[in-house]
Amino acid sequence: MTWIWVLIGLIVLAALLYWQLVIAEGSYLGPRVVTLLYDWAASAYERIKQFNPEDEQWYLGLPLAHALDRIPAPFVLDVGTGTGRLPRALLFQPRFHGHVVGLDLSRRMLAHAAHYTRPYADRVTLIWQDARFLPFPDNTFDAVTSLEMLEFTPDPRGVLAEMVRVLRPGGILLVTNRVGREATLLPGRAFSRDRFYALLEELPLENIQVQLWQVDYDLVWARKTGRPMGGGTRPLAEVLRCPECGRVGLTLQERAYRCEECGQEYPVAPDGVVEMARKRAGRWSARPQKPARPEAKEV
Numbered sequence: 001m002t003w004i005w006v007l008i009g010l011i012v013l014a015a016l017l018y019w020q021l022v023i024a025e026g027s028y029l030g031p032r033v034v035t036l037l038y039d040w041a042a043s044a045y046e047r048i049k050q051f052n053p054e055d056e057q058w059y060l061g062l063p064l065a066h067a068l069d070r071i072p073a074p075f076v077l078d079v080g081t082g083t084g085r086l087p088r089a090l091l092f093q094p095r096f097h098g099h100v101v102g103l104d105l106s107r108r109m110l111a112h113a114a115h116y117t118r119p120y121a122d123r124v125t126l127i128w129q130d131a132r133f134l135p136f137p138d139n140t141f142d143a144v145t146s147l148e149m150l151e152f153t154p155d156p157r158g159v160l161a162e163m164v165r166v167l168r169p170g171g172i173l174l175v176t177n178r179v180g181r182e183a184t185l186l187p188g189r190a191f192s193r194d195r196f197y198a199l200l201e202e203l204p205l206e207n208i209q210v211q212l213w214q215v216d217y218d219l220v221w222a223r224k225t226g227r228p229m230g231g232g233t234r235p236l237a238e239v240l241r242c243p244e245c246g247r248v249g250l251t252l253q254e255r256a257y258r259c260e261e262c263g264q265e266y267p268v269a270p271d272g273v274v275e276m277a278r279k280r281a282g283r284w285s286a287r288p289q290k291p292a293r294p295e296a297k298e299v
Protein backbone atom coordinates (compact mmCIF):
# COMPACT_ATOMS: atom_id res chain seq x y z
CA MET A 1 0.00 0.00 0.00
CA THR A 2 2.97 2.32 0.64
CA TRP A 3 3.60 2.71 -3.09
CA ILE A 4 0.08 4.14 -3.54
CA TRP A 5 0.86 6.92 -1.05
CA VAL A 6 4.19 7.54 -2.74
CA LEU A 7 2.37 7.79 -6.08
CA ILE A 8 -0.26 10.17 -4.66
CA GLY A 9 2.52 12.26 -3.11
CA LEU A 10 4.36 12.46 -6.44
CA ILE A 11 1.17 13.45 -8.28
CA VAL A 12 0.42 16.19 -5.73
CA LEU A 13 4.02 17.43 -5.94
CA ALA A 14 3.91 17.47 -9.75
CA ALA A 15 0.58 19.36 -9.67
CA LEU A 16 2.02 21.87 -7.19
CA LEU A 17 5.13 22.42 -9.29
CA TYR A 18 3.01 22.81 -12.43
CA TRP A 19 0.85 25.39 -10.69
CA GLN A 20 3.73 27.36 -9.21
CA LEU A 21 6.20 27.21 -12.07
CA VAL A 22 4.07 26.89 -15.22
CA ILE A 23 0.76 28.62 -14.48
CA ALA A 24 1.95 31.19 -11.92
CA GLU A 25 5.41 31.40 -13.54
CA GLY A 26 7.05 31.65 -10.13
CA SER A 27 4.95 34.63 -9.08
CA TYR A 28 4.28 33.33 -5.54
CA LEU A 29 7.95 32.46 -5.09
CA GLY A 30 9.16 36.02 -5.60
CA PRO A 31 10.60 38.20 -8.39
CA ARG A 32 13.91 36.33 -8.37
CA VAL A 33 12.21 33.09 -9.39
CA VAL A 34 10.05 34.86 -12.01
CA THR A 35 13.16 36.49 -13.44
CA LEU A 36 15.11 33.25 -13.41
CA LEU A 37 12.33 31.51 -15.36
CA TYR A 38 12.17 34.34 -17.92
CA ASP A 39 15.95 34.37 -18.23
CA TRP A 40 15.81 30.65 -19.02
CA ALA A 41 12.93 30.99 -21.47
CA ALA A 42 14.08 34.20 -23.17
CA SER A 43 15.52 32.62 -26.31
CA ALA A 44 12.36 30.53 -26.84
CA TYR A 45 9.85 33.26 -25.91
CA GLU A 46 9.05 34.55 -29.40
CA ARG A 47 8.77 31.00 -30.75
CA ILE A 48 6.36 30.05 -27.96
CA LYS A 49 4.20 33.16 -28.32
CA GLN A 50 4.10 33.24 -32.14
CA PHE A 51 2.88 36.83 -32.30
CA ASN A 52 0.90 37.61 -35.41
CA PRO A 53 2.29 40.92 -36.76
CA GLU A 54 -1.11 41.95 -38.16
CA ASP A 55 -2.88 41.38 -34.85
CA GLU A 56 -0.13 43.26 -33.02
CA GLN A 57 -0.64 46.25 -35.31
CA TRP A 58 -4.42 46.11 -35.26
CA TYR A 59 -4.93 45.73 -31.50
CA LEU A 60 -1.85 47.47 -30.10
CA GLY A 61 0.24 49.64 -32.43
CA LEU A 62 -2.49 51.34 -34.41
CA PRO A 63 -4.94 52.25 -31.61
CA LEU A 64 -2.14 53.44 -29.32
CA ALA A 65 -0.53 55.57 -32.04
CA HIS A 66 -3.98 56.96 -32.83
CA ALA A 67 -4.68 57.77 -29.18
CA LEU A 68 -1.36 59.67 -29.00
CA ASP A 69 -1.95 61.52 -32.27
CA ARG A 70 -2.09 64.99 -30.74
CA ILE A 71 1.40 64.82 -29.27
CA PRO A 72 4.13 65.31 -31.91
CA ALA A 73 6.70 63.03 -30.22
CA PRO A 74 5.03 61.05 -27.42
CA PHE A 75 7.04 59.58 -24.57
CA VAL A 76 5.91 56.02 -23.81
CA LEU A 77 6.89 53.59 -21.05
CA ASP A 78 6.31 49.85 -21.51
CA VAL A 79 6.56 48.01 -18.18
CA GLY A 80 7.56 44.32 -18.37
CA THR A 81 8.48 44.85 -22.01
CA GLY A 82 9.91 41.33 -22.40
CA THR A 83 11.33 40.94 -25.91
CA GLY A 84 10.02 44.35 -26.95
CA ARG A 85 6.61 43.37 -28.27
CA LEU A 86 4.85 46.68 -27.57
CA PRO A 87 7.77 48.92 -28.64
CA ARG A 88 7.93 47.12 -31.96
CA ALA A 89 4.18 47.31 -32.57
CA LEU A 90 4.17 51.04 -31.83
CA LEU A 91 7.38 52.09 -33.55
CA PHE A 92 6.26 50.32 -36.72
CA GLN A 93 3.42 52.83 -37.00
CA PRO A 94 4.26 55.60 -39.49
CA ARG A 95 2.16 58.08 -37.50
CA PHE A 96 4.13 57.48 -34.29
CA HIS A 97 7.19 59.72 -33.99
CA GLY A 98 7.92 59.29 -30.31
CA HIS A 99 10.28 57.37 -28.04
CA VAL A 100 9.58 54.17 -26.10
CA VAL A 101 11.24 53.17 -22.85
CA GLY A 102 10.98 49.42 -22.21
CA LEU A 103 11.59 48.20 -18.66
CA ASP A 104 11.95 44.61 -17.46
CA LEU A 105 13.54 42.63 -14.65
CA SER A 106 14.80 39.81 -16.86
CA ARG A 107 18.15 40.83 -18.34
CA ARG A 108 17.99 38.12 -20.98
CA MET A 109 14.52 39.17 -22.16
CA LEU A 110 15.96 42.68 -22.54
CA ALA A 111 18.92 41.35 -24.53
CA HIS A 112 16.39 39.90 -26.98
CA ALA A 113 14.39 43.13 -26.95
CA ALA A 114 17.60 45.00 -27.87
CA HIS A 115 18.06 42.64 -30.81
CA TYR A 116 14.47 42.86 -32.09
CA THR A 117 14.22 46.64 -31.73
CA ARG A 118 17.56 47.34 -33.42
CA PRO A 119 15.89 48.93 -36.47
CA TYR A 120 14.49 51.58 -34.12
CA ALA A 121 17.54 51.78 -31.82
CA ASP A 122 17.56 55.60 -31.66
CA ARG A 123 13.90 55.64 -30.50
CA VAL A 124 14.01 52.89 -27.87
CA THR A 125 15.66 52.77 -24.46
CA LEU A 126 15.73 49.54 -22.47
CA ILE A 127 16.05 49.57 -18.70
CA TRP A 128 16.79 46.65 -16.40
CA GLN A 129 14.74 47.38 -13.30
CA ASP A 130 11.89 46.06 -11.14
CA ALA A 131 8.44 47.34 -12.11
CA ARG A 132 7.62 47.93 -8.43
CA PHE A 133 10.10 50.80 -8.29
CA LEU A 134 9.84 52.77 -11.51
CA PRO A 135 12.91 55.04 -11.69
CA PHE A 136 11.08 58.14 -12.90
CA PRO A 137 9.42 61.17 -11.30
CA ASP A 138 5.65 61.65 -11.24
CA ASN A 139 3.82 62.73 -14.41
CA THR A 140 6.56 61.80 -16.90
CA PHE A 141 5.04 59.73 -19.71
CA ASP A 142 2.29 60.34 -22.26
CA ALA A 143 1.40 56.64 -22.19
CA VAL A 144 2.28 53.78 -19.88
CA THR A 145 1.65 50.26 -21.11
CA SER A 146 2.08 46.82 -19.63
CA LEU A 147 1.11 43.60 -21.36
CA GLU A 148 0.82 40.21 -19.64
CA MET A 149 2.98 41.21 -16.68
CA LEU A 150 0.95 42.40 -13.70
CA GLU A 151 0.02 38.94 -12.45
CA PHE A 152 3.67 37.92 -12.24
CA THR A 153 4.57 40.66 -9.79
CA PRO A 154 4.18 40.21 -6.01
CA ASP A 155 2.07 43.36 -5.77
CA PRO A 156 -0.06 44.03 -8.88
CA ARG A 157 -1.95 46.89 -7.20
CA GLY A 158 1.28 48.61 -6.16
CA VAL A 159 2.67 48.23 -9.68
CA LEU A 160 -0.55 49.69 -11.16
CA ALA A 161 -0.25 52.65 -8.79
CA GLU A 162 3.40 53.12 -9.80
CA MET A 163 2.43 53.13 -13.48
CA VAL A 164 -0.28 55.73 -12.88
CA ARG A 165 2.14 57.83 -10.80
CA VAL A 166 4.59 58.23 -13.70
CA LEU A 167 1.77 58.89 -16.21
CA ARG A 168 1.00 62.52 -17.11
CA PRO A 169 -2.48 63.89 -16.46
CA GLY A 170 -4.44 63.17 -19.62
CA GLY A 171 -2.01 60.34 -20.46
CA ILE A 172 -3.05 56.87 -21.57
CA LEU A 173 -2.79 53.70 -19.53
CA LEU A 174 -2.95 50.43 -21.46
CA VAL A 175 -2.70 47.27 -19.37
CA THR A 176 -3.82 43.67 -19.58
CA ASN A 177 -5.95 41.82 -17.08
CA ARG A 178 -5.57 38.05 -16.86
CA VAL A 179 -8.91 36.30 -17.39
CA GLY A 180 -9.96 32.78 -18.34
CA ARG A 181 -9.74 29.47 -16.54
CA GLU A 182 -6.18 29.80 -15.24
CA ALA A 183 -6.86 33.24 -13.75
CA THR A 184 -8.81 31.51 -10.98
CA LEU A 185 -5.58 29.74 -10.00
CA LEU A 186 -3.84 33.07 -9.38
CA PRO A 187 -5.47 34.47 -6.23
CA GLY A 188 -4.19 37.91 -5.31
CA ARG A 189 -2.41 38.17 -8.68
CA ALA A 190 -5.29 38.09 -11.20
CA PHE A 191 -8.66 39.78 -10.64
CA SER A 192 -12.17 39.30 -11.94
CA ARG A 193 -13.28 41.88 -14.53
CA ASP A 194 -15.37 43.73 -11.95
CA ARG A 195 -12.62 43.70 -9.35
CA PHE A 196 -9.99 44.92 -11.80
CA TYR A 197 -12.30 47.73 -12.92
CA ALA A 198 -12.85 48.66 -9.28
CA LEU A 199 -9.08 48.66 -8.65
CA LEU A 200 -8.56 51.08 -11.52
CA GLU A 201 -11.41 53.26 -10.29
CA GLU A 202 -9.56 53.69 -6.98
CA LEU A 203 -6.69 55.32 -8.92
CA PRO A 204 -6.79 58.78 -10.54
CA LEU A 205 -8.13 57.35 -13.80
CA GLU A 206 -11.16 58.03 -15.99
CA ASN A 207 -12.68 56.67 -19.17
CA ILE A 208 -11.79 53.10 -18.20
CA GLN A 209 -12.61 50.71 -21.05
CA VAL A 210 -12.31 46.95 -21.05
CA GLN A 211 -11.73 45.34 -24.43
CA LEU A 212 -11.94 41.58 -24.93
CA TRP A 213 -8.63 40.57 -26.52
CA GLN A 214 -7.30 37.04 -26.05
CA VAL A 215 -8.63 33.94 -24.32
CA ASP A 216 -6.40 34.71 -21.33
CA TYR A 217 -6.26 38.50 -21.38
CA ASP A 218 -8.45 41.58 -21.62
CA LEU A 219 -6.95 44.83 -22.82
CA VAL A 220 -7.85 47.70 -20.50
CA TRP A 221 -7.56 51.35 -21.57
CA ALA A 222 -7.86 54.38 -19.30
CA ARG A 223 -6.83 58.04 -19.04
CA LYS A 224 -5.20 59.72 -16.07
CA THR A 225 -7.41 62.40 -14.63
CA GLY A 226 -6.35 66.03 -14.49
CA ARG A 227 -5.70 68.78 -16.98
CA PRO A 228 -3.36 67.54 -19.73
CA MET A 229 -0.01 69.26 -19.38
CA GLY A 230 3.16 69.39 -21.43
CA GLY A 231 3.76 66.15 -23.20
CA GLY A 232 6.46 64.80 -25.46
CA THR A 233 9.74 62.98 -25.33
CA ARG A 234 12.45 64.13 -22.92
CA PRO A 235 16.12 63.15 -22.68
CA LEU A 236 16.45 60.08 -20.49
CA ALA A 237 19.13 61.64 -18.30
CA GLU A 238 16.64 64.36 -17.30
CA VAL A 239 13.95 61.95 -16.15
CA LEU A 240 15.88 59.07 -14.61
CA ARG A 241 15.44 58.91 -10.85
CA CYS A 242 18.26 57.36 -8.86
CA PRO A 243 16.96 54.21 -7.09
CA GLU A 244 19.58 54.73 -4.37
CA CYS A 245 18.88 58.29 -3.23
CA GLY A 246 15.78 59.42 -5.16
CA ARG A 247 17.47 62.29 -7.02
CA VAL A 248 15.85 63.09 -10.35
CA GLY A 249 18.25 63.77 -13.21
CA LEU A 250 21.39 61.71 -13.77
CA THR A 251 24.51 62.62 -15.71
CA LEU A 252 25.20 60.59 -18.83
CA GLN A 253 28.85 59.67 -18.92
CA GLU A 254 30.60 57.59 -21.55
CA ARG A 255 29.05 54.22 -20.66
CA ALA A 256 26.97 54.94 -17.56
CA TYR A 257 24.39 57.21 -15.95
CA ARG A 258 25.81 58.74 -12.78
CA CYS A 259 23.98 60.20 -9.81
CA GLU A 260 25.83 63.33 -8.69
CA GLU A 261 24.11 63.14 -5.30
CA CYS A 262 25.09 59.67 -4.08
CA GLY A 263 27.75 58.76 -6.65
CA GLN A 264 25.91 55.62 -7.79
CA GLU A 265 26.56 54.62 -11.42
CA TYR A 266 24.21 52.70 -13.69
CA PRO A 267 26.11 51.15 -16.59
CA VAL A 268 24.89 51.19 -20.17
CA ALA A 269 25.75 47.70 -21.43
CA PRO A 270 27.15 47.14 -24.94
CA ASP A 271 23.65 46.13 -26.12
CA GLY A 272 22.35 49.51 -24.92
CA VAL A 273 20.47 48.27 -21.84
CA VAL A 274 20.65 50.64 -18.85
CA GLU A 275 21.41 48.36 -15.92
CA MET A 276 19.72 49.75 -12.81
CA ALA A 277 18.84 46.43 -11.13
CA ARG A 278 22.20 44.91 -10.51
CA LYS A 279 23.06 42.14 -8.13
CA ARG A 280 25.27 43.44 -5.36
CA ALA A 281 26.73 40.98 -2.88
CA GLY A 282 24.21 38.43 -4.12
CA ARG A 283 21.20 40.70 -3.51
CA TRP A 284 19.05 42.60 -5.94
CA SER A 285 19.64 46.29 -5.68
CA ALA A 286 16.09 46.98 -6.88
CA ARG A 287 14.26 48.09 -3.77
CA PRO A 288 11.92 50.80 -2.62
CA GLN A 289 13.27 54.15 -3.64
CA LYS A 290 13.78 56.96 -1.24
CA PRO A 291 11.17 59.66 -1.74
CA ALA A 292 11.84 61.91 -4.70
CA ARG A 293 13.75 65.10 -4.03
CA PRO A 294 11.72 68.27 -3.87
CA GLU A 295 10.10 69.36 -7.15
CA ALA A 296 12.76 72.06 -7.66
CA LYS A 297 15.31 69.34 -8.32
CA GLU A 298 13.21 67.84 -11.09
CA VAL A 299 13.93 69.05 -14.59
Ligand SMILES: C[S@@+](CC[C@H](N)C(=O)[O-])C[C@H]1O[C@@H](n2cnc3c(N)ncnc32)[C@H](O)[C@@H]1O
Pocket residue numbers: 031034035038079080081082083084085086103104105106109129130131132146147148149152153154
Ligand atom coordinates in the same frame (compact mmCIF):
# COMPACT_ATOMS: atom_id res chain seq x y z
C1 LIG B 1 4.61 37.20 -20.24
S1 LIG B 1 5.99 38.27 -20.33
C2 LIG B 1 5.28 39.63 -21.23
C3 LIG B 1 6.30 40.35 -22.02
C4 LIG B 1 5.72 41.38 -23.00
N1 LIG B 1 5.03 42.44 -22.31
C5 LIG B 1 4.81 40.69 -23.98
O1 LIG B 1 3.61 40.95 -23.95
O2 LIG B 1 5.33 39.89 -24.77
C6 LIG B 1 6.13 38.94 -18.69
C7 LIG B 1 7.34 39.86 -18.55
O3 LIG B 1 7.23 40.53 -17.30
C8 LIG B 1 8.54 40.62 -16.76
N2 LIG B 1 8.41 40.82 -15.31
C9 LIG B 1 7.90 39.98 -14.38
N3 LIG B 1 7.97 40.53 -13.15
C10 LIG B 1 8.56 41.75 -13.33
C11 LIG B 1 8.91 42.79 -12.44
N4 LIG B 1 8.68 42.71 -11.12
N5 LIG B 1 9.49 43.89 -12.95
C12 LIG B 1 9.73 44.01 -14.28
N6 LIG B 1 9.42 43.05 -15.17
C13 LIG B 1 8.84 41.93 -14.69
C14 LIG B 1 9.18 39.29 -17.12
O4 LIG B 1 10.58 39.34 -17.00
C15 LIG B 1 8.67 39.12 -18.54
O5 LIG B 1 9.55 39.68 -19.47
